[in-house]
Amino acid sequence: MASSKPVPFPLLATLLATILLLNGTHGKSPRGVILMLADNVIIDDVGADSFGLYGSDRTTPHIDDMAKDGFKADNFFMHPVCTPSRGSLLSGRYPFRTGVLRNAANTDIKARDCLLAKGLQQANFSTLHVGKWQITPVPEMHRINTRCGFDYYFAWDQTDNRYYQGKFYTNIEGLTTETYEDFSFKSNPEPNKPQSTALVDTTGSFSPDVLAHLVTDFALTRGEDEKFFVYHAMLLPHNPVVTVPGFEHANTMQERFDGQVQYLDQIVGRVNTALAEAGLDDDVLVMFTSDNGARSNIETPWMGRIVNGGKFGFTDAGVHVPLVAKYSGGIRPGSSSAALSDCSDLLPTIYDAVGVANTEIIDGHSFWDTMLEPESSPPIRSWVYLQVNTRQSMRDHTRQIENDEAYDVSVRNDRQQLLFTHQDDICIEPGIVALYDALARMRFDFGLNIPMAAGDTLSGCTGIACTQGQLVCVEDCGLDVFNCIMCRAQNSSQCMRCEDGYTLDLDDRVCNLMTGTTLSAIPWTTTTTTTTTTTSETTAAPCIVENCASCNGNQPWRCAVCKPGFERRMRGRECLPPFQCEVEHCLECMPNRSRRCKRCENGFITRMQRTLCDKPIPCQVEHCEECIDKKPFQCKRCIPGYARFNNRQRCGKVGLCHVDNCAECHHGKPFRCHICEPGYRKIWNNTRCVRRQ
Numbered sequence: 001m002a003s004s005k006p007v008p009f010p011l012l013a014t015l016l017a018t019i020l021l022l023n024g025t026h027g028k029s030p031r032g033v034i035l036m037l038a039d040n041v042i043i044d045d046v047g048a049d050s051f052g053l054y055g056s057d058r059t060t061p062h063i064d065d066m067a068k069d070g071f072k073a074d075n076f077f078m079h080p081v082c083t084p085s086r087g088s089l090l091s092g093r094y095p096f097r098t099g100v101l102r103n104a105a106n107t108d109i110k111a112r113d114c115l116l117a118k119g120l121q122q123a124n125f126s127t128l129h130v131g132k133w134q135i136t137p138v139p140e141m142h143r144i145n146t147r148c149g150f151d152y153y154f155a156w157d158q159t160d161n162r163y164y165q166g167k168f169y170t171n172i173e174g175l176t177t178e179t180y181e182d183f184s185f186k187s188n189p190e191p192n193k194p195q196s197t198a199l200v201d202t203t204g205s206f207s208p209d210v211l212a213h214l215v216t217d218f219a220l221t222r223g224e225d226e227k228f229f230v231y232h233a234m235l236l237p238h239n240p241v242v243t244v245p246g247f248e249h250a251n252t253m254q255e256r257f258d259g260q261v262q263y264l265d266q267i268v269g270r271v272n273t274a275l276a277e278a279g280l281d282d283d284v285l286v287m288f289t290s291d292n293g294a295r296s297n298i299e300t301p302w303m304g305r306i307v308n309g310g311k312f313g314f315t316d317a318g319v320h321v322p323l324v325a326k327y328s329g330g331i332r333p334g335s336s337s338a339a340l341s342d343c344s345d346l347l348p349t350i351y352d353a354v355g356v357a358n359t360e361i362i363d364g365h366s367f368w369d370t371m372l373e374p375e376s377s378p379p380i381r382s383w384v385y386l387q388v389n390t391r392q393s394m395r396d397h398t399r400q401i402e403n404d405e406a407y408d409v410s411v412r413n414d415r416q417q418l419l420f421t422h423q424d425d426i427c428i429e430p431g432i433v434a435l436y437d438a439l440a441r442m443r444f445d446f447g448l449n450i451p452m453a454a455g456d457t458l459s460g461c462t463g464i465a466c467t468q469g470q471l472v473c474v475e476d477c478g479l480d481v482f483n484c485i486m487c488r489a490q491n492s493s494q495c496m497r498c499e500d501g502y503t504l505d506l507d508d509r510v511c512n513l514m515t516g517t518t519l520s521a522i523p524w525t526t527t528t529t530t531t532t533t534t535t536s537e538t539t540a541a542p543c544i545v546e547n548c549a550s551c552n553g554n555q556p557w558r559c560a561v562c563k564p565g566f567e568r569r570m571r572g573r574e575c576l577p578p579f580q581c582e583v584e585h586c587l588e589c590m591p592n593r594s595r596r597c598k599r600c601e602n603g604f605i606t607r608m609q610r611t612l613c614d615k616p617i618p619c620q621v622e623h624c625e626e627c628i629d630k631k632p633f634q635c636k637r638c639i640p641g642y643a644r645f646n647n648r649q650r651c652g653k654v655g656l657c658h659v660d661n662c663a664e665c666h667h668g669k670p671f672r673c674h675i676c677e678p679g680y681r682k683i684w685n686n687t688r689c690v691r692r693q
Contacts, residue, residue, distance in 0.1 A: 029355045030327055032219060032284040034230045034271065035346070037089070037291055038264055039082065039132055039238045058261055062269030063288060063324060070286075070326030071371045072336040075397065077384045078291050078343045080311060080318040083107055084388055085291035085343050086135050086233075090116045090148065092347035092362035095387045096446060100135055102389045105158075105671075106646055109135040110620075111147045115360055116347045118149030120229045123356045128218050129153040130211045131233030132162075137650075139658055139670050141169040142197045150231070151191050154214055156207070157199065162235045163242055166207030168200045177201045180210060185221040206245055208236050212267045216274040219284065227354070232271075236264040272326065282329040285353055287346075290321040314393040314402050316413045319386050325371055327353075337374035340396065341367050342384040383438055394439050399431035401439065404451035406432050423454040427466040437464040441479045445608060460609070462492075465499040472499075476573075483511040486557060489574040496544065496573060497557045506544070547575035585613035605630070623651035643668020661689040 078085040079095065087093075087100030091113040095101045098113040114135075117127040129150040136143045144153040154175065157167045173189040177200050192198075202210050215232045222228050236244075237260030243250050247259030268288055275281050293311050311318055323341070325331060344364035351358045352368035365380040386393045393402040398410040406418040406429070420426055426433060432453065440450055440461040449459040452471075458464065463474035465485045477487035477495065483502045484495035494509035502511040543551035547566045548559035562568050562575035569576050581589035585604045586597035597606050600613035607614045619627035623642045624635035635644050638651035645652050645668050657665035661680045662673035673682055676689035683690055 028329055030283060030285040030329060030353060031225070032222065032228045032230075032280070033350055033354060034215065034219065034232060034284060034286045035350070036232045036234060036268060036271070036286070036288045037086075037131075038234050038289070039236060039291060058258060060262065060265040062265045062272065063322070066268065066272060066286070066288065066326050067324045067334075067336075069328070069333050070324060070331045070335070071374070073323035073325075073341060073367075074336060074338045075340050076289065076321060076323035076342065077319045077340075077386060077395075078289070078321045079386050080292050080313055080388050082132075082291050083134050086133075087113070088343040088363075089291075089346050090114050090135070092116070092344050092358075092360070092364040094344060094363050094385055094442075096392075096443065097363070101387070103134070106137055106650065107135050108137055108140065108143075109148070114143075114148035115358075115362075116149075116350070117229060117231065119347075119351060119356055119358060119360075120227075120354070121149040121151065123354075124227060125354075126222065126226060126228040127151045127231075128214075128228070129155065129231045129233065130214050131231075131235055132156050132158070133233065134158065138169075139652070139656060142171065145171055145191060152189075152218075154200070154211070156235060161240065162238070163207050163240070163244070164205075165201075165203045166205075166210070166235070168202065168207075169197045170200055171197055175200060181205065183214075183217075185214075185218050188221075208234065208244075208263070208267060211235065212270055216271055219271075219280065220274060220278050229350075234264060234267070236260050236267070281326070285325065285327040285331075285350075287323070287325045287350075289323045289346075291343075292321065293318040312388065314386055314391075314395075314400070315415060316409070319393075320412075331371055335371070335374050337367075337370050337377075338397075339367065339370055339374075339377075339379045340381050340384050341365075341370075342381075342386070344385075345380065383435060385439075385442065392439075394435045396431065396435065399429065399435060401432060401435045401453065404453060404455060406453035418453065420454040423452055423456045424466075424470050426453060426471055427469055433464060433466055433471070437482075440464050440473075444479060467497075467499050469500075481510075483513075486573055489569050490576055504544075545573065545575055583611065583613055621649065621651060623653075638668070645669045645672075659687065659689055661691075 079088065081103050083103045084095040084100055087095060087098050087109055090109065091098050092115060093113060098109060100107055100109055121127050127150045129144055133141065133144060133155045138158055141153070141155050144150050144155060152172050154168050154170045154172060156162055157169055159167060171192045173192055174187060175183050176198065180200055180202060211232065211234070215230055218230060219228065237257060241253050241256045241260065243256055244259050244263040247263065250256040250259045272286060275284050275286070344362065345367055346364070348358060348362065348364045348366040349368050352366035367380050370377040370380065383394050383396045391403055393400060395409060398408065400407040400409045400415065406420070407415045408418055409415045418429060418432065426436070436450065436452070440458070440463055444462050449457045450461065451457050458473045460475055461473040462477050462479055463482070465472055465474055465483065467485050472485050474485055476489060476492060477484050478492040481487060481493060481495060483499050484497065485499050486495070486497035488494045488496060495504060495511055498504050498511035501514055503514055505512055543556050543559070545551060545557065545559040547563045549563045550561045552558045552560050552572070558572040559568055559575055560572065565577065566575040567578060579594060582594045583589060583597040585601045586599070587601055588599040590596040590598045590610070596610045597613055600606055603615065604613040605616050606612070616630065617632040619635070620632045621627060621635040623639050624637070625639045626637045628634045628636045628648070634648040635651055638644055641654055642651040643654055652668040652670050654668050656670040658670045659665060659673040661677050663677045664675040666672040666674045666686070672686045673689055676682055679692055680689040681692050682688070
C-alpha cells in the first residue's frame with residue numbers, strides 16, 4: 001500500500017468539509033446537459049462490450065461517432081443491476097449509504113439522497129425526466145417532482161409491455177393520451193400541482209420514439225439563455241426482447257436484442273443530430289452510458305470471440321459499461337482516458353461541468369477535468385466500489401475483491417481467481433491488501449464484517465495492513481491514518497508502529513515509505529520467520545510509549561511498567577491517566593472502553609457501535625403519525641385516511657387502487673385487489689384481475 005493515497009477515500013468521516021465543485025478555466029460551461037442511460041438514460045442492460053467503440057462487432061455508428069467527436073472512458077463501472085446504479089447516479093453515494101440496494105417494487109429513495117436534479121434546479125436549471133425511474137414506488141411517482149427536483153417528468157409505469165403498449169405517469173400540463181403524438185414544449189407548460197399525476201397511454205406508438213421526441217423537443221424549445229438538464233432513462237434494450245421498427249427480419253431472441261441495441265444507437269444519433277442542426281452542440285453536454293451489463297443468455301461478438309452477458313454479477317460483462325460524452329464547446333474530439341470512475345462520479349461531474357457548487361457529503365469525484373484534459377489530469381480514484389443487495393466488490397485496474405473471493409482482472413473479460421489457503425497469504429498480493437484496506441475504511445462507520453478471500457472474517461477494522469507477513473486488522477487508528485498498524489489510544493491520528501516497508505516519523509507520528517523502497521519491493525511474505533532491516537532497526541529503538549517507565553526489551557512500542565499516576569492500556573501500547581468516559585451524553589461507559597458507551601442519558605440512544613449518544617431518529621415512514629418505539633422505519637399508526645401495509649413499512653392511501661380492472665383494493669393496499677370488476681377474477685396473490693374464461 002502506498003504511503004499517501006492518490007485519491008481521498010469517500011468517507012463520511014473524511015468528507016465533513018464542504019465539497020465545492022466549481023467550474024475551472026476550460027472555457028465556457030455548457031448551459032444544457034442531456035444524460036442518456038440505456039434503459040434509462042444510461043444504457044440499461046448493455047455493457048461496454050455491446051458497442052463498436054469498445055471492441056464489439058455490432059454496428060453502432062452513431063455512438064461510435066459520438067466518441068470520435070468527444071470523449072470515451074475506458075474504465076467506467078456501474079453496479080450489476082438497475083436500481084442501485086440509478087440510486088448512485090442521482091445521489092452520488094454508494095448503495096449501503098442510501099438503502100437503494102436491489103431491484104424491488106417498494107424501493108423508495110429518500111429526499112436526502114435524491115440530489116442530482118435538486119441541485120441543478122436550485123441553480124435555475126429547468127429539469128426533465130423521461131423513461132424508466134424505478135427508485136420510487138409506482139403509486140408515488142409524484143416524488144420525482146416533489147422529492148427529487150424534476151420540474152417535469154414522463155415516467156414509465158413499469159408494467160410488462162414497455163414498447164408498444166407503454167403507459168407513463170406525467171405532471172406535464174397538456175400532455176395526454178390524445179395529445180402526446182403532437183405535443184411540444186413550445187407552449188411552455190407549467191408543471192401540475194405536486195400531487196397531480198396523469199397516466200398517458202401510448203399504445204399504438206413505439207415508446208422509445210415518444211421519449212426521444214420529448215427529449216429533443218424540450219432541448220430545442222428552451223430559451224436562448226435558459227439552462228436545462230434532461231435525464232433520458234431509456235427503455236431499450238431490455239426484456240421483453242421484442243422486434244423493433246426496421247428490424248422485422250429478426251427471428252431469434254439474439255437477433256432481436258441486436259436490433260434493440262442498434263435502434264438505441266439510432267436514437268442517440270437522432271438527439272445529437274437535432275442539437276447539431278439547431279446549432280446547440282456548442283452549448284449542450286451529451287453523455288451516454290448504461291446501468292449494467294446484459295443477461296447471461298445474451299451473446300456479444302467481441303474481439304473475435306463470444307462474450308455472454310453478466311448482469312447480477314461483478315465480472316466485466318456485468319459492471320463494465322460505456323461512458324461517452326460530447327460537448328463541442330470544450331471536449332476535444334477523439335479523447336479518452338483509462339482512469340477509473342464509477343456511477344457515483346456522474347453527479348459531481350455534471351455539477352462541475354455546469355459550474356454548480358455541491359455542498360452535500362457524497363462518495364463521488366468529478367472527472368470533468370479528465371474529460372477536458374485526459375493526458376494531464378491526475379486519476380480521480382484508485383478503486384471503484386460496486387454493490388447489489390449485501391454482495392459487494394471493489395476493484396482497480398488489475399485486482400478485484402468480491403465478498404470472500406479475490407481475482408486478477410488485468411485482462412478484460414478474463415478474470416482469474418486468486419486462491420489463498422490462509423489469511424496471511426493475502427500479504428503476497430499488495431494490490432489485494434490495498435483493496436481490503438480501502439473497504440475497511442469506507443465501511444467502518446456501518447460496523448459491517450469484511451469477508452476475506454481465505455475464508456476468514458474481520459470486523460471493527462479502521463484499516464488492514466501487513467506486518468512481518470501477517471495480515472492485521474487496524475482497530476485504533478483514524479480513518480485518515482495510512483500504513484500504520486498501531487495508534488495512540490487517546491489520539492487515533494498519531495501512529496505508534498508502521499507496517500512493513502515504512503518508517504515512523506517520531507515528530508509527526510506518520511508512516512513514510514522507506515528510502516529507496518518501492519511498493520513491489522516491500523518484503524510482504526507468508527513466511528513468518530523472515531526478518532528485514534526494518535525489523536532489526538525497530539527492535540533496537542528506544543521505548544516510544546509516552547509516560548512509560550520501562551518497555552519490553554524487544555518491543556519499544558509496548559510498555560511493561562508505566563510511570564506513577566498512569567495505567568497500562570491497550571496491552572501496553574499506552575500509559576494513560578485513570579479511566580474516564582469520553583462519550584458525550586453517556587452516563588456509563590463499558591468496562592475499560594472509554595469510547596464505548598453502555599448507557600446514555602435520558603433522551604439519547606447509542607449509535608455507531610456505541611461510540612455516540614445521539615437523539616433517536618424521527619419516524620421515517622411517510623404519512624405515519626407514530627412509529628414503533630426505536631423502529632423509525634415501522635409505522636405504529638398512520639395518519640387519518642391512510643393504512644399500514646408492506647410489513648408496517650408504508651402507509652398507503654385508503655381507496656387508492658393501481659390494479660387494472662379492480663373495483664376495490666384492500667384497505668390501504670393499492671396493489672392488492674379485494675373485489676374485481678364484474679367478469680374478472682383475481683390471480684397472482686390478488687395483484688391482477690383477469691377476464692373470466
